[in-house]
Amino acid sequence: MTTMSGHYYYGLGRRKNAIARVRLYPGDGSVMVNGKPAEDWFARDEQRRQIKEPLFRTGMQNSFSAQVKCSGGGRTGWAGAIRLGIARALLASDENLRRPLRQAGMLTRDPRAKERKKPGLKRARKAPQYTKR
Numbered sequence: 001m002t003t004m005s006g007h008y009y010y011g012l013g014r015r016k017n018a019i020a021r022v023r024l025y026p027g028d029g030s031v032m033v034n035g036k037p038a039e040d041w042f043a044r045d046e047q048r049r050q051i052k053e054p055l056f057r058t059g060m061q062n063s064f065s066a067q068v069k070c071s072g073g074g075r076t077g078w079a080g081a082i083r084l085g086i087a088r089a090l091l092a093s094d095e096n097l098r099r100p101l102r103q104a105g106m107l108t109r110d111p112r113a114k115e116r117k118k119p120g121l122k123r124a125r126k127a128p129q130y131t132k133r
Helices: 045-057 075-093 095-103
Strands: 008-015 018-026 031-033 064-071
Touching (some): 008 075, 018 075, 031 075, 045 095, 064 075, 075 095
Antiparallel strands (some): 008 018, 018 064
């Protein structure tokens, strides 16, 4: 899952249908997503903060730069997947970071996903309107 290979640390993150493959290189803290800066992809400040949260929690914001390849899902799913991928890559770089990352809840995959539509219903749980007469 997370191994040291060559000159970078690797971490895989998933959220909803999004998958993020993260490589951490020694650098200045920049995050590149699919060849563009993260700011180009994520307009919301909350998503930008979420992406860099593992680096700030461990004090590594100026030590590593991340290159990310994202696929599937949407922007919110991407942000969550990148966060998990960066946390796992940081763990691969230094096992002593497990405690702060675990306490912040960054090593746990978010299991929430879209619920499937059931037969006879309009959506996953919404039933057609009942008419008595």
